[in-house]
Amino acid sequence: MLTHALAAALALATAQTAPRVSTATGQPVAVSPFPGQTQTYNLVQWDSNQLPRLYERSEQLPLTDEEVTKLAQAGFDEAQLVRMIEQRRCACDASADGLIRLKQAGVPRTVLDAVSTHALAPHRELEVLVTLDFTGESRVAREAFLYFFVEDGELTRVFTANLPELLSRQNAHETRVDRSDILRARTVRRIQFAGKVPLKTYGAHRVLVAASASPSLTHPSQLTDAERQKAQSYTFDYPRSSLQSLCRLTAGYKRDAVLTYKWNFQGSRFECEWN
Secondary structure (H helix, E strand, O other), X not given: OOOOOOOOOEEOOOOOOOOEEEEEEOXXXXXXXXXXXXXXXXXXXXXXXXXXXXXXXXXXOOEEHHHHHXXXXXXXXXXXXXXXXXXXXXXXXXXXXXXXXXXXXXXXXXXXXXXXXXXXXXXXXXXXXXXXEEEOOOOEEOOOEEEEEEEEOOEEEEEEEEHHHHHOOOOOOEEEEEOOOOOOOOEEEEEEEEEEEEOOOOEEEEEEEEEEOOOOOOOHHHOOHHHHHHOEEEEEEEOOOOOOEEEEEEEEEEEOOOOOOEEEEEEEEEEEEEO
């Protein structure tokens, strides 16, 4: 279980045979303004969606713009570069502006043709897997609603989960995880949802995860001071293209030490994987 005290922002560097992963753990931060225009999604409506399949990673990742440029500037033969792009594909920006940048960097015309033909299609949506872990045998959550807000250009996308509704029923993707040890029995009720989120912009995006007693928040500015103190902030870099586009949000709840029939929000973890 991740706790509220975890430190922020760990980014894992890309390896040649490993997926690109950005991982962050949140901490209390001052919430800078999110865009005023909003769009709201109810996570409960994702209940019937299939969970993401396990992704079989290739031994060789697609080439990137930077790698194509580096290889061309290092003097690799044009035909060899074209074969590499044909075999491995290219997670490149094949837009007019992207091809102009590659040409200005000295990439030969035949290689530009290969990039244009074999570049992966640009992303139009982001797959999101949400995992809610409830530790203990409580009945209700102290803060009845979970929110996460995603900055997307001039739009704030608002995702909300009604916890009393979820906890009062059997959900499509729900399991019991036994985390008992020799000192005490401990069971985790795990509920998962998956869905696809349209994103209009590439590059850096901010995410804010918060627990609230309010059922009708439409913007982070509506959080109370106490809720804002417990909120956790993340950033992720949304690539134009990749083989995989998956972000995982895990939120943890633990039985209150005093009001044992209630769960307290303990914290969250957010990470994205681009392969």
